Amino acid sequence: MISKLHLKNENNLAGFIxxxxxxCILITIGFEYTIGWIGVERSANAIPQFIYMVWDDLKHIWAWQIFGFSLQCxxxxxxxxxxxxxFKSLxxxxxxxxxxxxxxxxxxxxxxxYPALEVYEQQPQLFEAIRGAVRFLYGRGGLLSFLILALIFFIELFASKGVIPKKWGIPTLLVIVTGILLSLVPSLPGKVIGATIFFIPLSIGFAYWMADTTLKTTTS
Incomplete structure (x- = not known):
């Protein structure tokens, strides 16, 4: 009995975290939109200069994003x-x-x-190499994470002992799908609307946090 209660409490804690x-990540996305990092079309050549100009803001935003992803981890x-x-362990x-x-x-x-941008005019390839590595790590990591989280969302929503209640899980799913579809419309800010995919881990976390039966958490 003690171990089951301990398991439930840790899953609730994990959900809250x-x-x-x-x-936290969603809030930082809002700040990224405010400073124009997302939601604004610009050429690839203009990106280094823009990052350099708003670095004081971006460094704080990205630091908070590290904090958010660390909590997820x-x-x-x-x-x-x-x-x-x-299967869930995997x-x-x-x-x-x-x-x-x-x-x-x-x-x-x-x-x-920032150090690479300070010497960008002399060594542009340095920044491009660093940015390429970052985009690989974030792009591949982010895409695969959301695919796995989507799978977990469906399992927890439609499984008989899933932790996501259908009364709010299905409407949330509709919002997520709508956001993804809207992000494909060329005239709309895709990255901003596409941020709705973060509702997937947000919903999973909320469901585990609010789970009120040991049975559900022990079978997950």
Whole structure:
């Protein structure tokens, strides 16, 4: 009985941490839109100069994003620790590794972008090489993470013992799908609307946080 209650409490804690980390990331996306990093079309050649001009803002935004993704990583570790199903263990373990890729990518941003931009006119290839590595880590890590999180969302929504209640899980799913479809419309700010995909980990985290039965958490 004690171990079951402990398992439930840690899953609730993991859900809260996942929710908090994702909420933090969503707020930073709002700040990225405010300064024009997303939601504004610009040529590839204009990106280095823009980053250099707004670096004081971007470095703080990206630092908070590291914090948010770090919280997500901690949540995945807790969920992996308390998972009894091998398939779920694989999913949480993979998410943990992918979140580390993203954190490393942002770490490279904070540590290398500004020095590389200061010598951009003399060595443009330095910044491009660093940015290429960052985009690989963040792009691959982010895409695979959301695919896995989408799978977990569907499992928790439609499985008989899933932790996501259908009464709000299905409307959330419709919002996410609508946001993804709207992001494909050329005239709309795709990155901003596409931020709705963060509702996936936000919903998973909230569901685990609010789960009120030991049975549901022990079977996950």
């Amino acid at each position: 996942l929710f908090l980390g994702t909420f 901690i949540a995945y570790i807790l969920l992996l620790k308390n998972t009894t199903l091998p 999913l949480w373990a993979t998410l943990m590794v992918l979140s580390l890729f993203i954190i490393i990518g942002f770490g490279i941003c904070l540590g290398s972008y």
